[in-house]
Amino acid sequence: MSFTKNTTWIVVTAASILGTGLANPAETYALTLTATAQCSATPSAALYPTRVINGDCQIKQVIPTQNPIVGNGIDEATFWDFDFTQDPNYFLFSALAQAGNVLESAVLSLEIIPKTALVATDLLGIVDVQSNLLSEYTSLPGTLNEPFTFTQDLLSLPLNPYQPQSILASLFSGQNGKIPFRYDDDAIVVSSTLSLTIDESIAPVPEPTSTLGYLLLGLGGLGTLWNRKKMAKNA
Secondary structure (H helix, E strand, C coil), X not given: CHHHHHHHHHHHHHHHHHHHHCCCCCEEEEEEEEEEEECCCCCCCEECCCCEEECCEXXXXXXXXXXXXXXXXXXXXXXXXXXXXXXXXXXXXXXXHHCCCCEEEEEEEEEEEECCHHHHHCEEEECCCCCEEHHHHCCCCCCCCCCEEEXXXXXXXXXXXXXXXXXXXXXXXXXXXXXXXXXXXXXXXEEEEEEEEEEEEECCCCCCHHHHHHHHHHHHHHHHHHXXXXXXXXX
């Protein structure tokens, strides 16, 4: 009788172990990379064709016949790179992205100092991907010569949103791990941050089939032992 109870307990316990191993709940996984370019509100000045290095930014004059000065925030193009290789999660992010996981957001934060009313026509965007009017990112600044900051998801721009694959292509091609950005042309770029997020649901991982085999083999052995004991008792 005691052997029957023990056998039943072992069978129930084994079934519980198998059930637990084969029903691991799914997990929600999110990984974010962040890169920041830090410039200055007061870049040095130079004359065209000299380019001004302003922290992580580089400034060049785009209409030298009207304004030969570089560094005053008027008729200028400002370039910088978002260097994601400095983020400790870069290699994991790269592996997830190249495995086919989807980019869920690309949140840009930008601080500028508008210098003229023509800031309404300014353009910004990822180099060789696309440019959008400043008005597509945010309501236009109401005050000139004062810092102005906005935050916007590039994938959620109202008129011409970025495509996730185009951002990832920029990240992993050319300057591998860096996304080049540009702002034109009537403001001084003070700082900028870009955060890329991949969300993924990780499928449950079943226990190895060998574990199931060993448990079933063990249960079969217990059944054989029970039959032998029963036959010996009836002899």
